[in-house]
Amino acid sequence: MSEKPRIALIAHDKKKIDLIMFVREHVDVFKKCALFATSTTGNILREKVKLELTSFKSGPLGGDLQIGSLVASDEIDFVIFLRDPLTAQPHEPDVSALLRVCDVHNKPLATNLATAEALVMEIRRFLKLSDVGKE
Numbered sequence: 001m002s003e004k005p006r007i008a009l010i011a012h013d014k015k016k017i018d019l020i021m022f023v024r025e026h027v028d029v030f031k032k033c034a035l036f037a038t039s040t041t042g043n044i045l046r047e048k049v050k051l052e053l054t055s056f057k058s059g060p061l062g063g064d065l066q067i068g069s070l071v072a073s074d075e076i077d078f079v080i081f082l083r084d085p086l087t088a089q090p091h092e093p094d095v096s097a098l099l100r101v102c103d104v105h106n107k108p109l110a111t112n113l114a115t116a117e118a119l120v121m122e123i124r125r126f127l128k129l130s131d132v133g134k135e
């Protein structure tokens with residue numbers, strides 16, 4: 001892992017509120033990381049949590065593939081992708097491609113909140129941050 005963990009944050013529309021609440025809860029961690037996001041997810045996190053992120057195109061317009069490309073070139077360490085398993089996505093092939101490339105390159109990937117919590121615990125340990133002072 002690089003000195004500053006590099007994390008991609010993505011959420012499908014029905015999961016965006018869950019992601020905002022999750023990121024708020026662990027904002028002390030996320031502030032110490034380099035963050036990447038798809039367009040709408042990034043805009044919402046910037047507005048609601050005041051985080052700095054590098055954002056790419058919206059998922060349906062190729063953003064998942066752009067993030068997948070960073071995973072393939074080892075420019076991302078963790079992916080938190082709260083996907084909506086109950087709604088058909090027009091860009092499902094792109095979603096699958098991103099999940100696949102994470103497996104190909106053995107990148108930690110959380111697709112639900114329970115796993116995202118486990119990933120953040122690991123990042124806290126890496127950053128030597130306790131969870132006592134978290135918001």
Ligand SMILES: O=C(CO)COP(=O)(O)O
Pocket residue numbers: 010011012013037038039040041042057058059060063064095
């Ligand atoms: O669709 C997405 C992931 O597949 C997310 O894209 P947005 O962040 O632009 O909504």
